[in-house]
Each structure stands twice: as C-alpha cells, then as structure tokens.
Amino acid sequence: MEVGEVSVKVLSVVGARPQFIKAAPVSRVLRERHTEVLVHTGQHYDEEMSAVFFEELDIPEPDHNLGIGSGPHGAQTGAMLAGVEKLLLEERPDIVLVYGDTNSTLAGALAAAKLHMPVAHVEAGLRSFNLRMPEEINRRLTDHLAQWLFCPTQTAVDNLRAEGVTAGVWLVGDVMVDALEYNLALARERAVGALARLGLEDGAYCLATLHRPRNTDEPARLAGILCALGELDCPVVLPAHPRTARAIETFGLVAPPSLRVIPPVSYLEMLALEMGARRILTDSGGVQKEAYLIGVPCVTLREETEWVETVEAGWNQLVGADPAAIRTAAARSCPGEPRAPLFGDGRAAQHIVQILAGADHP
16 A cells, blocks of 8 residues: 555445546556445446446446335435435445436435444535536535535635635546546447447437436426427437336427437446547536546537636537527537646546545544
8 A cells, every 4th residue: 555545434325327437447456455345325226236237347246236216306316315215324334425417416425424433525516507407416425424525626726725625635637538548448349339220320420418407307498409409400310218218209399300319328338428429518527527538529508607717718619408509509619729637547447446545534
C-alpha cells in the first residue's frame, strides 16, 4: 500500500446501469487492496442488467441485490432506505460510497448518515439548477450529507463553494473517462459487427437516446421530438429505453420511417454506435459526456445540462423539445475547436481510492 494508506471496507450502493458503468473502474482499483461490498438496489431491473452486463464491464456481480424495482419516488426511496440500512448494520463498512443522482444515491447516503457512517459521493457538485428534476434534489441532498465529495470538474467544485460546501471537496476528474478508456478498444472491435447488424454505415447516421420523464411522459413533447428526429437528413437509430418504448405504445405514437426504434443495446454496443454516429441527440448526461470524449457533436434534448463545459466548448447544444431547434442543431457544421481535456486524466478511480484509503478520514 501507499504510505499513509489503511485498509478500508467500502459498501458501494448502485441501482442504475449508468452507476454500474461509473462504479466499474473504482471497484477494480478498490478491490486490489481493500474490501468492497457491492449493493444493487434493483432500481433498474431489466434483462440488460444480467450476468453478461457485469462480465462486459469486467466487474463481479453485486454481493447484495435488494430487488426494489420501480415505483413512486417516495415508496421506492423508502424501500431502498430500509434495505440499505439493514445491510449497513450487518456489514459495518468504514465508508459508504454512492454515485450520481438517482434515488439509490440518496437512499444510500441517507441510510449511512442516519447511522453516523461516513459517505463518499462520486460526481459531487453537479447542478442543473432545475428543482423539478428528481435528480437535482437527490444530488443536492447527497452533497450535503457527504464527507468526501469527488468532483469531476472545476465547475462542480465552484457549485459546491457557492452553497458553502468546501470541506472534503476533491477535484478528481470523471470516472466516465476511466470507463471509456478501459472499454474503447473492445467497443471498436464490436463496431463493425454492430453497424453491419443494423445495416448502418460509419458516419452516415445519427444516434438518439431518450428516457427522461420530461420528454417521455408528455405526449405532445414526445411526439414533437420523434417527428423532428424523423425529419433529419440521415437515418436515426433510437435504442429505446423501456420507459420510452412504453410511452410510444401508450400514447399511440408511430415512429417516422427514417427513425429506427430498436431494443436497448449493451454498453459496448452503445459505445460502438456512438463512435460511428455523425451526431448524437440525447437527454442523457452520461451520453453527453461520452459524445464529447469520443468527438461526436451532441444535441441535448433538454433546456439545461449539468455538463455546461461541453456547451461552452461548442460540442454540445441545448435545444429542449422544439422540433425546429432540433433540426437546426442537427444540421450545423462540426465544431472546429479542439476538445480540451475537461474531465480529468483518466485516473479518477485511482485518485478516489487513494483519498479514501488515506489518513484524512473524518
């Protein structure tokens, strides 16, 4: 171990596919010298969260699966809170590690705080400044419960400082960079097969993702987005989130002929599709970052973003759900500016583990 390090037992709480992707690089580093107990709340429980998913990410399957499933925010978060609390009392970890901004994040942090166990938050300091988003509430509350706040960008550090949070704040970079660098070669190997299977040509299609309730739960808004995607000057592939697929069916919407709605794809296939796309249109925070890191211009189907750096750099444009704005943004030329390394050095996981294992415990 490094000088000053101690062996620690960490209980990591995750519940959604993006959180497992973020947790993968940290788990790999953590388990080299320390003990990790991985808890899956069951917040995402579709078939894609199978053994193949964990094998693809090169991480072990969870030690505990609470199997909570979907439901109203209060009921879901409450069930997670009770389940995580029980495991914390059984496992007695030194640190509780949470990721991002889901109900699983808040439940893990709150359960730990109630038991006076220290909390570490990966992706601390992100803000959309839109309190209508459940994610914004979750991330703000979690940040004010955490003893270690691991920020991906300087903007995140500044956001915390503006709220009076300065103790325990660390600028470590983004673990998504670690995950991308680890998996990029594998994704490239799959790219040819993935494009051939879907009948796509490299650089001759756009890729879309859509899953946020703001876009899927309002029929007129969803219909406008689908219509705009169908009017772009190239085919559009939309791997449909279960919520989106349900909404399209429930509202009786029909995808335009040039919009190909397909089932969800694996993480590596998603990276392959991102690398081959002419442009990416999304309401996902993670996909916005991946688009920037890969070098594909992004159109964000929201009015705000936590990743303001990508907008300021010219590689991302916010358009909301306005069909005309979507079409205009999708047709604009590729940014000429080189992409600055906004999200760290690809060693965020190492930085996080070294800090957690250091002598500066609360």
